[in-house]
Amino acid sequence: MILKIAWRNVWRNKLRSGVVIFAIMTGIWAGIFMSSMSIGMTEARTEDALGYFISHIQIHNPEFIVDRKVRYSIDNVENVLTELSANDSILHFSKRTIYTEGILASAKGNKNVQIVGIDPEQEKLVTKIHSSIVAGNYFEDFKGKPACIGKKVAEKYNYEIGDKLILQFQDKAGDIHAMKFKVCGIFQSVNLQHDELTVYVPSEVLAEETGHAEYHEIALNTYTKAAAIGLAATLQQKLPEQKVEYWGQISPELGYTDEMMDVAMYLYMGIIMLALLFGIINTMLMAVLERRRELGMLMAVGMTKPKVFLMIVVETLFLALVGGPLGILIGHLTVQYFGVHGIDLAVVAEGMKSFGMSSMLYTKIEASAYIDIAVMVICTALLAAIYPARKALKLNPSESIRAL
Amino acid sequence: MSVIKVKGIQKIYNEGSAIEVRALNGIDLVVEKGEFTAVVGPSGSGKTTLLNIIGGLDVATQGEVLIDGTTISGMSENELIGFRLNNIGFVFQAYNLIPVLTAKENVGFIMLLQKRSNDERENRVNELLDEVGLKEQKNKRPGELSGGQQQRVAVARALASKPKFVLADEPTANLDSKSTSDLLDIMARLNKEEGTTFIFSTHDQRVIDRARRVVTIDDGRITSDVHHA
Numbered sequence: 028m029i030l031k032i033a034w035r036n037v038w039r040n041k042l043r044s045g046v047v048i049f050a051i052m053t054g055i056w057a058g059i060f061m062s063s064m065s066i067g068m069t070e071a072r073t074e075d076a077l078g079y080f081i082s083h084i085q086i087h088n089p090e091f092i093v094d095r096k097v098r099y100s101i102d103n104v105e106n107v108l109t110e111l112s113a114n115d116s117i118l119h120f121s122k123r124t125i126y127t128e129g130i131l132a133s134a135k136g137n138k139n140v141q142i143v144g145i146d147p148e149q150e151k152l153v154t155k156i157h158s159s160i161v162a163g164n165y166f167e168d169f170k171g172k173p174a175c176i177g178k179k180v181a182e183k184y185n186y187e188i189g190d191k192l193i194l195q196f197q198d199k200a201g202d203i204h205a206m207k208f209k210v211c212g213i214f215q216s217v218n219l220q221h222d223e224l225t226v227y228v229p230s231e232v233l234a235e236e237t238g239h240a241e242y243h244e245i246a247l248n249t250y251t252k253a254a255a256i257g258l259a260a261t262l263q264q265k266l267p268e269q270k271v272e273y274w275g276q277i278s279p280e281l282g283y284t285d286e287m288m289d290v291a292m293y294l295y296m297g298i299i300m301l302a303l304l305f306g307i308i309n310t311m312l313m314a315v316l317e318r319r320r321e322l323g324m325l326m327a328v329g330m331t332k333p334k335v336f337l338m339i340v341v342e343t344l345f346l347a348l349v350g351g352p353l354g355i356l357i358g359h360l361t362v363q364y365f366g367v368h369g370i371d372l373a374v375v376a377e378g379m380k381s382f383g384m385s386s387m388l389y390t391k392i393e394a395s396a397y398i399d400i401a402v403m404v405i406c407t408a409l410l411a412a413i414y415p416a417r418k419a420l421k422l423n424p425s426e427s428i429r430a431l
Numbered sequence: 432m433s434v435i436k437v438k439g440i441q442k443i444y445n446e447g448s449a450i451e452v453r454a455l456n457g458i459d460l461v462v463e464k465g466e467f468t469a470v471v472g473p474s475g476s477g478k479t480t481l482l483n484i485i486g487g488l489d490v491a492t493q494g495e496v497l498i499d500g501t502t503i504s505g506m507s508e509n510e511l512i513g514f515r516l517n518n519i520g521f522v523f524q525a526y527n528l529i530p531v532l533t534a535k536e537n538v539g540f541i542m543l544l545q546k547r548s549n550d551e552r553e554n555r556v557n558e559l560l561d562e563v564g565l566k567e568q569k570n571k572r573p574g575e576l577s578g579g580q581q582q583r584v585a586v587a588r589a590l591a592s593k594p595k596f597v598l599a600d601e602p603t604a605n606l607d608s609k610s611t612s613d614l615l616d617i618m619a620r621l622n623k624e625e626g627t628t629f630i631f632s633t634h635d636q637r638v639i640d641r642a643r644r645v646v647t648i649d650d651g652r653i654t655s656d657v658h659h660a
């Protein structure tokens with residue numbers, strides 16, 4: 028009966044209840060939508076970072092991590108490669124030669140670059156550099172000495188496909204080399220900083236020049252980015268002389284942002300709930316004060332205080348129980364829609380790219396977030412109910428009936 | 432044994448302050464079972480105050496109220512709620528009914544609070560709605576009923592749980608003369624048929640004429656107490 032009275036009371040003042048239900052609905056929708064955008068953005072950023080550069084796991088000489096010097100190449104590369112080939116969890120791997128202190132010498136001046144020697148075929152299986160080529164091609168004419176450079180660099184130093192490119196670097200033995208390459212491809216990834224700094228060349232061309240093959244980095248992919256964590260630990264045990272790291276260790280900020288997004292969601296929701304809290308309190312307080320005589324009458328004829336209290340609490344809860352699921356539903360549909368179709372952020376894409384982000388944003392949210400949100404809404408409603416319900420209990424039956 | 436026994440009741444509002452009001456000034460009153468009693472007096476004489484104290488809605492500053500031999504004067508607020516629920520029927524001047532419930536649900540409300548069985552409640556509610564002539568309106572909400580019909584629902588609700596007595600503070604104050612006389616017919620008939628004790632306050636001479644006992648108070652004191660045949 029209390030449920031029935033409370034439910035019908037909700038609809039007594041349709042406008043007022045409607046407004047508060049709408050507010051709850053909109054608040055939750057906005058919270059979900061905002062959270063899903065941030066989550067989608069970080070996810071995409073992580074995926075891009077992993078897909079273009081980092082991959083799931085990287086192996087280095089431990090010294091190289093501290094000081095990216097040419098001399099800290101991986102020792103006993105053959106052993107490492109044998110170990111990797113034998114592991115079923117590893118889908119593909121790619122070994123890289125990295126000359127961090129390379130110089131690109133052009134007519135327009137010199138530029139510090141990082142020369143990355145790759146096996147184009149291997150690299151293709153591990154990262155997506157090949158798909159970010161915007162002009163020319165990805166090492167397809169293998170004759171001569173091809174190089175791929177970033178679009179920004181090409182523009183700044185006036186390089187076109189087929190142009191000569193001089194790269195200088197010092198090898199492990201300390202010998203200085205100056206090599207002539209030919210621009211075969213221009214790439215544009217999602218990370219401007221990376222594009223400006225990196226020149227890709229085939230590692231075997233470098234080995235021919237220096238007379239020895241040296242590798243500083245082996246990147247590999249497994250099935251999922253979550254599986255990488257365990258695999259990295261296993262590999263580390265098998266390769267005690269190397270440093271094996273999964274993506275979260277290679278790029279700690281990627282791991283942090285994942286966690287931060289969770290915190291951000293609760294922060295968004297918390298702020299929205301706080302606003303809703305006062306909205307609900309206000310509405311229920313009005314409802315109670317408007318019904319003083321009726322509540323007084325109920326207590327006069329024998330309705331106990333706990334029941335009156337419960338009635339107000341249930342009534343408040345109903346507001347949330349109508350608004351909450353509606354908000355979650357609309358939020359879910361919105362997230363679904365933009366999760367598939369995406370939101371085009373082309374307008375601000377230039378800025379986004381420098382942060383390592385794609386211009387299409389796909390919303391995303393964990394199903395468990397809905398449960399958390401539902402719990403938050405219910406807690407908010409319960410919290411909001413306390414003050415008005417206590418106010419109702421303070422009413423004196425004889426006073427409220429007498430008042431005309 | 433008398434249903435109500437009031438001994439030396441005094442009620443002082445805002446005691447000790449500058450706006451102290453002596454609403455009741457030593458009231459002694461005994462009401463026997465089956466009475467149909469009107470409490471009359473000018474505005475501000477203390478009628479409502481007296482009924483509220485008898486009904487356990489208000490606490491006397493001094494004196495004692497015994498209902499069926501039980502003193503209610505020392506009861507806590509929560510004890511009083513339970514006592515009212517099980518012993519007293521109330522009809523107020525206005526705001527008697529729960530607006531979101533139908534006539535039928537309103538009449539059954541007290542019995543529901545008392546946790547009576549569904550069957551018992553159903554029977555009693557139908558019986559009373561029939562008595563007050565609102566069988567046809569049983570599924571209407573108070574807002575869809577006239578003032579007189581609403582008061583009849585209130586009377587039916589007050590009687591539903593067979594209380595020891597029914598207190599009605601100016602039950603006809605908002606009614607036209609036809610509705611007033613209808614309501615009194617119903618109250619008088621229920622008083623006779625079910626033997627329910629009624630105490631009501633009023634200003635209205637036509638209502639006073641229907642009472643079998645008239646207690647007049649003025650300035651917080653009983654000035655006359657007349658039994659009619």
Ligand SMILES: Nc1ncnc2c1ncn2[C@@H]1O[C@H](COP(=O)(O)OP(=O)(O)OP(=O)(O)O)[C@@H](O)[C@H]1O
Nearest residue numbers: 444445452454472473474475476477478479480481
């Ligand atoms: N809560 C209160 N605080 C102070 N004074 C009060 C309060 N309630 C009633 N009074 C005063 O007590 C006196 C008796 O009031 P009461 O309502 O009992 O009179 P009444 O006979 O019912 O009057 P009416 O015919 O107008 O209903 C009046 O002077 C009134 O102003």
Ligand SMILES: [Mg+2]
Nearest residue numbers: 478479480600
């Ligand atoms: Mg009065």
